[in-house]
Each structure stands twice: as C-alpha cells, then as structure tokens.
Amino acid sequence: MLDDSGDFLSILKERGQLPSPQVASGFDTERVGPPGAQTEGTTILALRYRDGVLVAGDRRATAGNVVVYDRAAKVLSVDDRSVLALSGSPANAYEIARLLEISFQHYRRTQLQELSLDGRLRMLSRLLKDNLPMALQGIGAVVPIYITHEVSGPQAGGHIYFYDVLGANFETVDFCTTGSGSPIIRGALYFLNRWERPFAERDESDALRLVLQMLETAAEFDTATGGFKSTAAIYPQVMRVTGDGITDIPEADLATHYSSLQVGS
Amino acid sequence: MLDEPYRWVDAIRNRRDYLEDQLEGASPVVGVAYAAGVLLLTSTPGPRKLFEVYNQVASAGVGHPADIEKLRKAIIDIAHVEAFNLSASDVSLQRLVAFGLGPLMKAAFDEIFRSPFIARMVVAELDPSDPLETFYTIDADGSFSSSAAAAAIAGTADSAEAILARLGKDDDRQVSLEEALSRALDAWAAGRIQAEREDAEEELEADRPITDEDVVAAIGGALDAGRIEAAVLDRTLPTKTKFRLLTEADLEGALAQFR
Numbered sequence: 001m002l003d004d005s006g007d008f009l010s011i012l013k014e015r016g017q018l019p020s021p022q023v024a025s026g027f028d029t030e031r032v033g034p035p036g037a038q039t040e041g042t043t044i045l046a047l048r049y050r051d052g053v054l055v056a057g058d059r060r061a062t063a064g065n066v067v068v069y070d071r072a073a074k075v076l077s078v079d080d081r082s083v084l085a086l087s088g089s090p091a092n093a094y095e096i097a098r099l100l101e102i103s104f105q106h107y108r109r110t111q112l113q114e115l116s117l118d119g120r121l122r123m124l125s126r127l128l129k130d131n132l133p134m135a136l137q138g139i140g141a142v143v144p145i146y147i148t149h150e151v152s153g154p155q156a157g158g159h160i161y162f163y164d165v166l167g168a169n170f171e172t173v174d175f176c177t178t179g180s181g182s183p184i185i186r187g188a189l190y191f192l193n194r195w196e197r198p199f200a201e202r203d204e205s206d207a208l209r210l211v212l213q214m215l216e217t218a219a220e221f222d223t224a225t226g227g228f229k230s231t232a233a234i235y236p237q238v239m240r241v242t243g244d245g246i247t248d249i250p251e252a253d254l255a256t257h258y259s260s261l262q263v264g265s
Numbered sequence: 266m267l268d269e270p271y272r273w274v275d276a277i278r279n280r281r282d283y284l285e286d287q288l289e290g291a292s293p294v295v296g297v298a299y300a301a302g303v304l305l306l307t308s309t310p311g312p313r314k315l316f317e318v319y320n321q322v323a324s325a326g327v328g329h330p331a332d333i334e335k336l337r338k339a340i341i342d343i344a345h346v347e348a349f350n351l352s353a354s355d356v357s358l359q360r361l362v363a364f365g366l367g368p369l370m371k372a373a374f375d376e377i378f379r380s381p382f383i384a385r386m387v388v389a390e391l392d393p394s395d396p397l398e399t400f401y402t403i404d405a406d407g408s409f410s411s412s413a414a415a416a417a418i419a420g421t422a423d424s425a426e427a428i429l430a431r432l433g434k435d436d437d438r439q440v441s442l443e444e445a446l447s448r449a450l451d452a453w454a455a456g457r458i459q460a461e462r463e464d465a466e467e468e469l470e471a472d473r474p475i476t477d478e479d480v481v482a483a484i485g486g487a488l489d490a491g492r493i494e495a496a497v498l499d500r501t502l503p504t505k506t507k508f509r510l511l512t513e514a515d516l517e518g519a520l521a522q523f524r
Contacts, residue, residue, distance in 0.1 A: 008349075011342055017350065080504050098349070105506075106345045109317050110338055245504075 008106040009099070009126065018099075041224025042074055043181030044085040045214055046147050046160045047189070047199045048174060049207035052242030053147050053158040054249075055085050056211045058181070058219060059234055060226025070226055075237045077246045079104045082120070082148035083239055087179035088165075092140040096127045117148065117155050121169050128167035135165050143178050149241045158241060174199050181218030181225035189214065204240065208249065209257055211238060228258055276377045284405045285421070287383045289464065291327035292487070293419035293456035295428055296389050296400050298438040299445035302507065303389045303399060303498040306449040308457075310491035317508035319344040319356050321391040323498055327418050328384030328405070336384055340366050353505075358390035362401040362409050371407025381405055385418040391498035391507050414438055419456045427459035428452045431475070446495065446519040453493075454483040484523040493520060 012018035041062040046055045057074035060067060075085045076094075078101040086093035103123055107115045115123070124146055134140025146161045146169070160176045161169045174193050177186055192210065193199050199207060212228070215236050219227030228235055235258075238249040294307040294314070305315050305325050315325045316337050324340060326333035343365040344356045366386060374381040386403045393399055400416035402425075403409040417428035431452040440448070458479050487493060495511040502509060 008345060011346065012349065015346065017346065080506075102345050102349050105319075106341065109319075109341050109345075112313065112316075 006107040006111040008103040009123075011106075041222075042087045042179035043177065043185070043215055043218040043222065043225040044074060044087050044145055044179050045177045045182075045185070045189075045211060046085060046145050046175065047207060047211065048158050048160065049199055049202045049204060051204060052149050052240060053160060054204070054207050054211050054238060054240055055083055055145070055147050056215060056236050056238040057085055058215055058226045058236050060224065061090060062224045065223070067226075070229070070232070070234055073237055075239050076101075077239070080245050081151065081241070082146065083241055083246055084124075085145040085147065085178075086142065087144070088142035089134070089140040092131055092134055093142045093144065096124070096131065096142055096144070099127060100124060117150055117159070120148070121146065121161060124163065125167035125169060128163055128165065132166060141165050145176050145178060147241050149243055151243055177214075179225070181215075181222035184218050184221045185214045188217065205257070208238065208253075209261060212236065212254065212257055212261065230258075273377070277375075280374065280377065280381055281406070284381060284383060288328055288385065288405070289420040289460070291385075291420035291460075293417055293424055293428055293453055293460070294325040294327060294387050295432075295449045295453045295456070296325075296387055296416040297432065297445050297449050297452075298399055298414045299442055300439045301442065301497070302391050302500050304442065304445045304449055304495060305387070305389060305497075306446070306453055306493065306495040308453070308487040308491055309494050313494065313510075315494055315496040315510065317496075317506065318361070318388065319348065320353060320506045320508075321498060322356065322358055322361065322388065323496060323508050324386060324388045325418070326384045326386045327420060328382070332382040332384040333386075336366060336370070336382060336386055339369055340388070358388055358393055358401055359395070359398050359411075362388060362403060362411075366403050367407050367409045369407070370403060370405060374406045387416050387418045389416070389498060391500055415452075417452070417456060420460050421463055423463060424456040424460040427475075428456035431455035442497065442515075443518055446516070449495070450484060450493065450519055451480055454480040457483045457487070481523060484520070488520065488523060 009018065042058060044057045046053055055075050059071050061069040061072040075083055076097045077083045078097060084097045084100060086097060100123065104115055128142060131140060131142055143165055144163055149158045150156050160172045162172060162176045162178060163169050175189050216227050219225040235251050235254040240247055240249060292308045294305060296303065296305050305323060307314050307325060316323065318324050318340055322344065324337060326336060340361055343361055347356050370382050382405055385405055388401045390399060397413045398411040400412045401409050402416050402418050415429060415432045417425040419425040432448060455475050458475055493516060495516060497509050497511065498507045499509055500507055
C-alpha cells in the first residue's frame with residue numbers, strides 16, 4: 001500500500017535514506033557545553049517593513065578563528081513565498097533547508113493543496129528535533145529563522161518565526177536576529193524601532209539602508225560576521241519577501257545604497 | 266493450472282481484453298509542444314486530470330481514477346526522492362518512465378492474481394536533454410514510447426491514432442499558446458469522435474472524414490457534460506516550477522465558439 005499522507009520525511013525514513021543521527025557512545029557533554037552554547041558564527045537579520053519582510057545575512061563562514069569562505073549563502077528560498085535564514089552548522093543547515101524545500105513541494109504536488117503555515121512550522125520543528133543528537137555533540141546545531149508572506153487566509157501578510165535548537169518556534173512582530181553578531185545589534189534595532197521610526201512604517205529603501213547599517217555594525221564587533229568588502233565586491237545577501245513572492249535585492253542596488261551611506265568606501 | 270504456459274498466455278490475453286473494455290470510454294488526453302513549452306489538454310466531468318509531477322514534468326492519465334492516483338503518487342515520490350538524493354536537474358522524464366512508471370505498470374500487469382493498473386499515462390518534460398523525449402506514453406502493460414512534438418492517450422488505440430493523424434505531420438513547435446490550444450482541442454475532438462463511433466459500432470461511419478460540424482458537436486458535448494482542462498509547462502514562468510493549470514479566462518478564447 002502506498003503512503004498517501006504526503007509526508008516526504010516518512011518516505012525517506014521508510015526507504016532508509018534519512019538515517020537518524022545518534023549521540024556517539026562515550027560522548028562527554030561537559031566538553032562542549034549545553035545545546036546552543038556552540039558558536040553560530042554569523043549575523044542573520046529579518047525585519048518587517050511596509051511592504052513585507054527583508055531578510056539579510058552576511059557571507060562569512062568560519063571554523064573557530066579561521067575564515068573558511070567569504071561568499072556563503074545563508075538565506076535560502078524554500079518555496080515561492082518563504083525563505084529560511086540559517087545560522088549554525090552549514091552542513092546540517094543546508095540539509096534541513098533542502099529537506100524542507102523538497103517536503104513542501106512533495107506535499108503540494110501529492111495532496112494538491114499547499115501545506116498550511118502551521119504545518120510548515122511543524123515540519124521545520126521536526127527536522128530540528130531530529131537534528132538534536134548532532135547539536136548535543138557540538139558539531140551540528142542549527143538555529144534558523146523562517147520568514148513567509150501568506151497571500152490569503154486569516155494569516156495573510158508577512159511573518160517572522162525564530163527557532164531554538166530543540167525545535168520550538170516563536171513569532172516575532174517587528175524584527176528578529178540570530179547568530180553570534182546578533183547581540184551586538186539587537187539593542188540598536190529595538191531602539192530604532194521604538195524611538196526613531198517603527199520599521200513597519202518604513203519603505204523598502206529606508207529599511208534596506210537600516211539592514212546594511214546593522215550588518216556592518218555586527219561585522220565591526222563580531223569576527224564571525226563578514227562585512228561589505230569593497231575590494232572583492234562581496235555584498236551581504238538580502239531578499240525581500242512580499243505578496244509578490246521572493247526576490248533577491250540585486251548587488252547593484254546594494255552598491256547604490258552602500259554608496260549613499262558612504263560605508264566601506 | 267497457470268503453470269501451464271498456454272494457460273498463462275491465455276490469462277494475459279484475458280487481461281488485455283479486460284483492460285480494453287475498462288478503458289474504452291475514456292476521454293483522450295492530447296499533448297503538443299508550442300513556443301513557450303508544452304501543453305496538455307483533456308475533458309473532465311469535474312475532478313482534475315492534469316497534474317504537476319516535478320518542476321519541469323507533468324502527467325495525465327486515462328482510466329480508473331484510483332489507479333491514476335496511485336501512479337501519479339508513485340511518480341511524484343520517485344521524482345522527489347531522486348531530487349533529494351541527487352539534485353533537481355537529475356530528475357528526468359526518461360529515467361522516471363524507464364525505471365519508475367514502466368516497470369511498476371508492467372509488474373502489476375504480469376501478476377495475474379492481482380488487478381493491473383487500469384490506466385494509460387502520458388508524461389511530459391519541458392526541454393529534456395533529448396528533444397525526442399518530450400513526451401512519454403505508457404500503456405497499461407508497462408510498454409512505453411517517446412515522442413518529440415505531440416502525444417496522445419485514449420480509450421482505444423484507434424482513438425489515439427486519430428488524434429495524432431489530426432495533428433498531422435506538422436512539427437512546428439513555434440506556435441503561440443492560442444494556436445496550440447486550438448490544435449489540441451481540434452485533435453481531442455477527433456479522438457473523441459473516433460471513440461464514439463467505435464463504441465456505437467458504426468463500422469460504416471468509422472472511415473467517414475471528421476467534419477467541422479462533428480468537431481463542434483464533440484466539444485459542445487464535452488462542455489455540456491463537464492469542462493475542458495488544460496495545463497502547460499511554461500519555460501517563461503519565473504518560478505522554479507514551470508507547471509500551470511490554465512484558467513477559464515485562458516481557455517475562453519479557444520472555447521467561446523463552441524458554447
């Protein structure tokens with residue numbers, strides 16, 4: 001009998017193609033500390049502005065003190081209306097994003113309807129829960145932000161959800177930031193949203209300038225966050241998630257905004 | 266008794282007859298390539314018959330709805346497991362059919378103590394690596410064949426042949442969607458008329474040329490009984506998935522004259 005639930009994860013598990021990670025025997029939790037204590041070297045930022053949500057991430061990948069890569073993509077679209085912004089172990093983070101994308105597609109195509117927002121949030125929780133042994137061993141923690149723009153129904157509009165390493169999810173109203181650089185900018189974001197001008201009232205250009213300023217600030221004080229590098233023309237990754245779908249902000253636009261801010265020049 | 270060879274052959278022959286009986290009333294599905302991609306068209310009393318399989322792959326079936334569902338689900342599962350284990354660009358129609366649907370239908374057909382899939386399938390891929398493999402048709406016994414510019418499945422072989430004959434040798438894939446819709450609709454009607462003549466055992470009628478009046482009557486009848494359904498794999502779509510079900514507004518231009 002074929003499985004008709006539309007659950008792609010179950011299909012992979014039944015076929016033995018999604019082995020559940022285990023905690024290695026003799027593993028010493030004292031050595032790496034509790035889950036989530038490991039560094040998630042990056043800065044990810046999502047904020048709701050007038051037309052939707054802007055999601056941004058720096059491009060640096062690190063291993064300890066070493067910069068491994070300066071063009072890492074940490075903001076990935078998982079379908080036509082939602083993106084996953086990733087901090088944590090790249091191998092597991094990319095695998096989770098990939099599984100999520102294919103699971104959503106598989107559900108839509110087999111069941112002839114979109115998976116509900118609650119269903120999508122739950123699926124990501126399951127993947128993070130399945131990843132717990134890797135997080136416990138200090139080699140595979142993943143702490144994502146899930147951003148979506150629902151086009152209809154009672155949940156229509158932009159939403160930002162952040163997860164903890166165990167898979168619990170929480171919705172934020174105005175903005176969300178994770179990764180090692182996030183504590184540096186979190187207070188500034190709160191201040192600007194509360195006492196300068198609410199992000200929800202800002203247009204895209206204004207919101208984009210703010211995002212670039214925040215990433216630059218995080219990069220200034222966090223070695224695991226890469227800033228704008230003018231010599232190599234490496235820009236942060238920024239996506240807009242609106243009712244019209246998901247689009248990358250082109251590097252030319254980022255360059256224009258950087259010029260107007262006189263940052264990095 | 267079935268271990269005797271002639272009994273087994275007899276049983277297989279019976280299955281073929283049974284399948285032909287079960288399938289003969291089916292409404293055909295027509296596939297044609299056009300400038301922006303691939304078009305699939307059929308009629309239905311209500312439920313959907315044209316489906317997305319993967320980003321650039323679509324399927325349709327004629328036969329028992331439950332069997333079509335099983336086959337649709339099976340090919341979607343195979344495509345997505347393939348995409349997960351390898352990559353999206355490794356999901357190809359040729360492999361889905363040769364190693365997936367074909368063997369699955371053949372195995373069911375050969376197991377004479379179990380029901381075969383009462384279905385014929387057509388599967389299309391947008392821009393396959395080999396242009397000759399744009400369409401695959403798979404019969405209920407698991408045999409399959411590919412084609413470049415057009416394909417048809419129907420309740421009977423003669424009905425499918427009538428569709429392909431109506432489309433003719435015209436291999437012009439640069440036509441607009443509107444033109445492709447008109448051609449597909451006209452060919453679908455030819456297949457439907459052929460099937461009805463066979464069903465009525467109008468042997469004298471069978472060879473009579475199909476007139477414009479026959480086509481108008483066939484399409485008008487389909488609209489009275491249900492609706493015309495069409496879908497495209499459109500390479501100009503900005504999304505990863507290139508599948509799009511055409512809306513009533515998309516079809517109105519082609520159907521208005523038949524209402």
